Structure formats: C-alpha cells, structure tokens
Amino acid sequence: MIRHVCVGAVLMLLINIEGTFCLYPPQDVKLVGSYLQWKKPPDEDSVLYLLQYKHGSKSDDEWYNVMSHNETESRFKITPEFYGAVFRVRAEKGNIMSEWQYSKKVQCVNANACAPVMKLSVKPEKAYVTLENMDESLEKEHGENIQFNVSFWKVDNGGYSKVEFIITNSRKHKLELESGQTYCFQVQYLFYEKPYGNVSNQSCAIIPETLEMIKSRDLLFIILTTLLFTAMCGVCIFLLFRHHKKVKQLLQPLRLEIPDHYLEFLRSGDGEFPLQACPSPSSQSLQSCDMIIVIENSSVKQKGQEEEHVF
Numbered sequence: 001m002i003r004h005v006c007v008g009a010v011l012m013l014l015i016n017i018e019g020t021f022c023l024y025p026p027q028d029v030k031l032v033g034s035y036l037q038w039k040k041p042p043d044e045d046s047v048l049y050l051l052q053y054k055h056g057s058k059s060d061d062e063w064y065n066v067m068s069h070n071e072t073e074s075r076f077k078i079t080p081e082f083y084g085a086v087f088r089v090r091a092e093k094g095n096i097m098s099e100w101q102y103s104k105k106v107q108c109v110n111a112n113a114c115a116p117v118m119k120l121s122v123k124p125e126k127a128y129v130t131l132e133n134m135d136e137s138l139e140k141e142h143g144e145n146i147q148f149n150v151s152f153w154k155v156d157n158g159g160y161s162k163v164e165f166i167i168t169n170s171r172k173h174k175l176e177l178e179s180g181q182t183y184c185f186q187v188q189y190l191f192y193e194k195p196y197g198n199v200s201n202q203s204c205a206i207i208p209e210t211l212e213m214i215k216s217r218d219l220l221f222i223i224l225t226t227l228l229f230t231a232m233c234g235v236c237i238f239l240l241f242r243h244h245k246k247v248k249q250l251l252q253p254l255r256l257e258i259p260d261h262y263l264e265f266l267r268s269g270d271g272e273f274p275l276q277a278c279p280s281p282s283s284q285s286l287q288s289c290d291m292i293i294v295i296e297n298s299s300v301k302q303k304g305q306e307e308e309h310v311f
Contacts, residue, residue, distance in 0.1 A: 023047065023091045025098040026074070031110050036103055037075035041091050048092045051076060053085045063088065080113030080198075082106050083134075107137035108197070114138070115198040116148055116187045124210040127152075129173045131187060138189065144169055147190040155182040155204065167193075179209045 024041035026049065040047060048071040052063040066087075069076050076087075087103040108114035119130040131148050133139065138146045147169055154161040154177075166173060167190060177183055184204040189196040209217075240247060 023093055023096050023098040025101045026089050026091055027101075029087075029089060029101040029103050031078070031104055031106065034078050034110055034112055035075050036078060036087050038089060038101065040074055041098065044091065044093070046093065048072060049074065049089055050092055050097075051087060051089045053082060053087050055085050057086075078106055078110050080111050083108070083111040083113060107135045108133070109137035109141045112196070113198050114189070115200040116189060118185065118187045118200050118203060120185055120203045120205055122205045122207055124208045125176060125179050127175045127177050127183060127185075127205065127207060129175065129185060129187075131171045131173075142191060145192055146196070147193075148187055149190045149195070150185065150187045152183055152185045154178070155184060177207045179207050179213060182206050
C-alpha cells in the first residue's frame with residue numbers, strides 16, 4: 001500500500017515538473033493557400049516560434065532556419081523557392097521549447113509559381129505538344145477553372161511571326177505547321193482566364209519535310225546542276241572556236257635544238273665525244289675554239305722571240 005502511494009506521488013511530481021518546464025507545441029499547423037499558419041499553444045502568451053524547412057524527403061536531410069519569418073507571428077507567406085519543401089515549427093519561451101510540429105509538402109497551389117511541363121515532338125508537317133502538371137494540386141483545388149495557354153510562333157530569317165494561342169483543358173495537341181520552318185512553343189496556366197504562375201521554358205524545333213518535298217528538292221538540284229554544267233561546256237566550246245589559233249600556239253611544245261656533236265654522241269652509243277680537228281689559222285672560217293688556239297699559238301711565238309732578244 002505504501003509502495004503504491006509512493007509511485008503515485010512520483011508520477012504527480014513528474015507531471016508537475018513537465019508542466020512547469022515544457023511548452024505545448026503550436027496547434028493545427030497547415031497550409032492554407034499561399035500561407036503556412038498555426039495556432040498558438042493553449043494558455044501560453046509571449047512565446048516565440050522557430051520555423052525550419054527542408055527540401056529532401058529523407059529523414060537525415062538537413063533542416064534550415066527560415067530567416068525571413070517573424071518569430072512572433074503564427075503564419076508565414078510561402079514564396080516560390082519553397083516549392084516542394086516541408087516545414088516544421090516549435091514554440092520557445094526562454095530556455096523552454098516545445099516539440100516540433102510538421103506541415104505537408106508545399107505544392108503548386110501553395111507556391112503560386114508553377115509552370116506546366118511541356119513535351120514537344122515533331123513529324124513532317126506536324127507538331128505534337130503534351131502537357132503535364134508539376135503536381136495535381138491545382139486541378140484538385142480549382143478543377144476546370146485552371147486551363148493551359150499554349151503559345152507558338154514561327155522563326156523566320158531571325159525574326160518572329162505573329163504569336164498564336166491555344167487555350168484548352170486538354171493535355172495533348174496536334175498542330176499542322178509548315179515544313180522546313182522553325183517553331184517555338186511556351187505554355188502557362190490560366191486561372192479564370194488570367195495568367196497564373198510562371199511561363200514554361202521555351203522549346204523550339206524544326207518541322208521536318210515530307211518525303212515528296214525532299215525528292216522534289218533533290219530533283220530540282222539535279223536539274224539546276226545539269227543546266228549549269230551544260231552552260232559552262234557551251235561557253236568553253238565557244239571560246240575554243242573563237243580563239244583556236246591562240247589556243248593551238250599555247251598547246252604546242254617548246255622547240256629545243258640539240259647541237260650536232262651531242263646528237264652524234266647519243267647516236268654512237270660508245271660514251272665518247274667525237275674528236276674534231278681544229279682548222280688551220282689560215283682558214284677563213286674560225287670558230288670560238290679555233291680563235292683560242294690561234295691566240296695561244298701567237299702568244300707562245302711572241303714569248304719565244306722575247307727570250308731570244310734577252311740572251
């Protein structure tokens with residue numbers, strides 16, 4: 001009996017200590033539109049709130065303090081950078097703090113900054129646009145009041161043609177477009193026919209040509225090439241007939257005269273030049289070699305006479 005009384009006293013003491021040194025956590029933490037809000041702990045005044053967030057879904061992901069939150073306020077305006085994040089909040093009073101309370105994951109309906117996900121594929125004379133949501137929160141919240149506004153335009157010689165729009169709730173579209181041209185596409189949400197969220201990234205693609213167009217272009221190229229080659233041949237033939245004498249002279253080989261003794265050497269085949277006797281000094285026809293011999297003989301005679309006079 002005494003044991004039971006002691007156990008009860010200890011429990012009452014622990015309860016009183018817990019009530020004295022612990023705070024009740026924030027109540028009813030939830031996402032409402034673009035706000036995260038909660039209620040203050042019961043019977044607690046002058047408490048502060050520490051708000052943290054993380055983007056990952058793993059338990060060991062790091063939590064970060066929300067520096068833009070006012071610690072005295074019990075709500076927080078969600079901005080686009082918090083898309084996909086999870087929040088947690090606790091109450092603090094001096095050195096006493098409560099347990100953490102967690103929110104749901106931030107979705108497009110809370111961030112107001114989502115853009116549709118667009119997939120583009122092309123075929124000859126056609127473009128296929130497939131639209132998807134980053135999450136399904138907008139359709140769940142607003143139903144058919146949320147629409148897709150698809151815009152597209154043709155890029156022509158560095159410029160842009162008139163932008164066309166398609167407003168629809170359907171997620172798949174087939175567009176008949178001009179082959180061989182470049183088209184760009186973007187999409188944005190409409191909420192009650194007004195722009196909502198961000199515009200998607202621009203996607204551009206060249207619409208392929210049909211097989212018939214490719215064959216026609218190749219045939220035209222062959223015809224033009226043949227006509228050009230024929231015209232060039234005709235011009236060349238005309239110039240040849242008009243200036244055939246000059247062309248004939250230009251095409252003739254150079255005339256080279258080989259001396260007779262070289263011809264005899266080549267014809268003889270014995271590898272020796274033919275010997276020629278030099279003509280006498282009295283000969284009327286003297287060649288260059290003959291003149292050299294005559295001069296040498298005369299100089300020898302003159303030197304001999306000079307030596308005789310000396311002796």
